[in-house]
Amino acid sequence: MQVQPDTVTQTVAVVLANTPAARLACDGGTVLGRLTEQLTSIPVAVRVVGRAGGDLADDLREIAVVARAGSAPLAIISGDVVAHTEAIAGLLEHPARGTGALVAPGEPGPGASPVRVENDRVAAAGNSFHQLVGPNATFRGVLQVAASDLPRLAAVAAELSDLAKEDLLGEARDDEAADLLLAGMVRSGVPVAAVRLGVLHAERVTGQEAADAAFGRLGTVDEERARLDAAIKxxxxxxxxxxxxxxxxxxxxxxxxxxxxxxxxxxxxxxxxxxxxxxxxxxxxxxxxxxxxxxxxxxxxxxxxxxxxxxxxxxxxxxxxxxxxxxxxxxxxxxxxxxxxxxxxxxxxxxxxxxxxxxxxxxxxxxxxxxxxxxxxxxxxxxxxxxxxxxxxxxxxxxxxxxxxxxxxxxxxxxxxxxxxxxxxxxxxxxxxxxxxxxxxxxxxxxxxxxxxxxxxxxxxxxxxxxxxxxxxx
The missing domain is CATH 1.20.120.1760 (CDP-alcohol phosphotransferase transmembrane (TM) domain)
Known part of the structure; x- marks a missing residue:
């Protein structure tokens, strides 16, 4: 049975470059450069946010503006993500084009915020500001919001931006915009699908050694075979x-x-x-x-x-x-x-x-x-x-x-x-x-x-x- 059609406006991907790890060397370029090339090849329209620095409040405010003006699914991706192209495409090109997040097993840490997955949905999400009890997976820095959920995203992003501007987000870091937005969307009642990576890899890196190791792990998986396996129900x-x-x-x-x-x-x-x-x-x-x-x-x-x-x-x-x-x-x-x-x-x-x-x-x-x-x-x-x-x-x-x-x-x-x-x-x-x-x-x-x-x-x-x-x- 064939799946739903892909006839809507092209997805827009907002890449959050407000993190030092985005400029780490990777595959002959930088982590950010490799990520934007992957997104272009999928293809989606890419918009880089925070290239010249800035802070968390500015990034969240810009996402709110983009969400209010948007009419197509909006992807929010941390600029320090090292991933298989197929892993990102599995979310961004899914025919349902719904709201979802890439998740995988793993321990929470600087590059992976905790989430709790229930019935293939993100039931709760944590970060440096939101504490989470009983996590069973981690968020891997790629969030897609369906066109129908953009008004809610805009409201959540604007509220978080105001809190960040007044230093009311506690220990939240400048590179946690995607993590905060995921938690905000879940807490506001938006159903967020938990899109599992399976054998593919997607992870946020925090240093050159971590970037090299993450890039090495990509080569251990036959991405073409994984794509074929994913096509089989x-x-x-x-x-x-x-x-x-x-x-x-x-x-x-x-x-x-x-x-x-x-x-x-x-x-x-x-x-x-x-x-x-x-x-x-x-x-x-x-x-x-x-x-x-x-x-x-x-x-x-x-x-x-x-x-x-x-x-x-x-x-x-x-x-x-x-x-x-x-x-x-x-x-x-x-x-x-x-x-x-x-x-x-x-x-x-x-x-x-x-x-x-x-x-x-x-x-x-x-x-x-x-x-x-x-x-x-x-x-x-x-x-x-x-x-x-x-x-x-x-x-x-x-x-x-x-x-x-x-x-x-x-x-x-x-x-x-x-x-x-x-x-x-x-x-x-x-x-x-x-x-x-x-x-x-x-x-x-x-x-x-x-x-x-x-x-x-x-x-x-x-x-x-x-x-x-x-x-x-x-």
């Missing part, structure tokens, strides 16, 4: 994880070398699904086997188009829409092909032999209902948030909510075990499992078995999903 379904993602990276590299676009890969996937439907429609065993192989390859490319989009960072609005739309089209066309192949040459009533057409239509309707449940849930949650929780004051409502909480807690316990976690993923019959189910039953049995299996498993998945949605809503 880590939280996918069981079938997609073990039957596709284990080898699809080779197709991603080949597609990138051939300069195929994600939309082009989507088109090939649609073509393979159409071929599968045609083979299924003939009804012969050899054709059923060929159709099953074509359907599997179609699903592989359905995964590859999203992986290619993430790998090449080529996102388009039409691509996201086409991918979601053609997933349904491909599946339903295959249903039609299966039903035609089963009904061919066999005398049956108006719904075909053994009601094959009724089963096909029922399978389509069930999948349509399941997708409606999935896609409408997020909107329902947003609407409920606007209404508020005043409805929940009655004893009966509170009791029902308690029952829902118990169900959610029980489900959370199952997440802790590998086997139960995979079982939860499989039971909802995601698209990978559906394609595998269709391919196997069509190849070795017949369309009647395929549709009955889809209806039974799909019915269980629908009840499971509805129960979970209701419990979480309560």
């Amino acid at each position: 880590q939280d996918d379904g069981f079938f997609a994880t073990y039957a596709v993602s284990t080898w699809s990276r080779h197709l991603v590299k080949a597609a990138a070398w051939l300069r195929l676009t994600p939309n082009g890969v989507t088109g090939i996937s649609v073509g393979l699904a159409a071929m599968a439907a045609i083979w299924f429609s003939t009804g012969t065993r050899a054709a059923q086997l060929a159709g099953a192989v074509a359907l599997y390859l179609s699903f592989v490319l359905d995964c590859v188009d999203g992986q290619l989009a993430r790998y090449t960072r080529r996102f388009s609005p039409i691509g996201a829409w086409l991918d979601a739309t053609f997933d349904r089209v491909k599946e339903y066309v295959v249903y039609v092909g299966l039903a035609i192949g089963y009904a061919g040459g066999i005398v049956g009533g108006r719904t075909g032999p053994e009601n094959i057409w009724a089963l096909a239509v029922a399978a389509m309707l069930l999948q349509a209902i399941r997708h409606m449940i999935d896609f409408s849930y997020a909107g329902a949650v947003a609407d409920a948030a606007k209404v508020g929780s005043a409805w929940g004051n009655s004893r009966r409502s509170l009791a029902v909510a308690a029952d829902g909480a118990r169900l959610v807690q029980l489900a959370g316990k199952f997440e802790k075990g590998t086997a139960t976690r995979w079982a939860k993923k499989i039971v909802v019959l995601p698209i990978g499992e559906r394609m595998a189910l269709i391919a196997v039953t069509a190849a070795f049995f017949n369309a009647h078995v395929t549709f009955v299996a889809l209806l039974v498993w799909g019915g269980v998945a629908t009840l499971y999903t509805l129960t979970g949605r209701i419990a979480r809503s309560l």
